[in-house]
Amino acid sequence: MMPDELDEILRSDETIEPSPGFVSAVMRATYRESTELPPLRFPWSRFGIGVAACALMTGSAGVLWSRVEVAAPRVLIHLASLSSVLPQLAYATAILLITLVLLSLPRLTGRDA
C-alpha cells in the first residue's frame, strides 16, 4: 500500500445528507433545554451563614476553654488536699458498707432480727 493511495481513499470518503427533520429535531431539543427550569443553585448565602456560625462557636469554645484552663489548677489543688486523708476516707467507706450489709442480712435471709 502506497501512502498516496491511502490518502486518496481517506480523502474520497462519501458524505451523507442529514435527514429533512434533523434541524427541527435539534431545535425541539434546544427549546426543551431552554424552557427547562435551571438547575438549583448552590445555597451560598446559607452556606456562608453556617460557616460564620461555626466560626463563632469555635471562637467561643476557644475563649471558654482558656478560662477553664485558668481554673483547672485550683481544682487540682483541692483534690491534692483530699489525698492526705484518703486512707481514713477508705476506712470510713468500708465500715459504712459492712454496717449496711449486717443490717440487711435478716431481710436477705427472710428472718426478723
Next chain:
Amino acid sequence: MSSDDQDAAAAARVIAGDPGAFGDIVRRWQHRLVNLAWRFCRHQATAEDMAQEAFLKAYRSLGGFRGESQFSTWLTAVALNTYRSRLRQDRQPLLGRKPVEPVDTAPGPQSALQQGQRAELVRRAVLTLPARYRDAILVYYFEDLDITESARVLGIAEGTLKAQLHRARELLRSRCERLGLRLSDLQTEIS
C-alpha cells in the same frame, strides 16, 4: 456578511435570550457535524443522534465562545469532544458491532463491485486504530482541513499532529495488509 460574522451574530442573539437564532447555526453546520459523526460510526441514525448531542452541547456552552478561533473550528472541536465521549461511554467503537473481515482480492467478475467494499473496509479499519491516531486521521481528512485547523480542532501542536498522522498511516497500512487488501486494487476504482 461572512459566515463567521453570521455565526457570531446568531450566537449573540442566542446569548441575549433568543434560542430560535440557534436554528441558523444548526442549518449552516448540520452537514459538517453529521458527516464528522458519520466518520466515527458509519451509521446515519447514530450519526444524527451524535450530531444533535453536539449541537446541544454547543448551545449550552455558547457563552464560552470568545471568538479567539473561528466559529467553525470551535464548533468542530465541541463536536469532536462529544463524539469522543460517546465512544468512551460505549466502551467500543460503534463500528465494532459489525466486524471487519478479510476480503478475497482475487480478480474476477465481481471484483469491480468489491472495490467499493474494500475502500469501505479501509475506512472502517481507521476506526480500529488507537483513539489519538483515529482522531488525527478522521479530522485531518475530513472536508480537507489543513494541518493548522486540524491541530486546533484536536487541541494539539501541529508537529504532534504530523507525527500522529505518520504513525496512523503506518498502522493503517499494516492492518489493511493483514486484511488482505492491496491499495493498488483500490486505486483503480477511486480514479
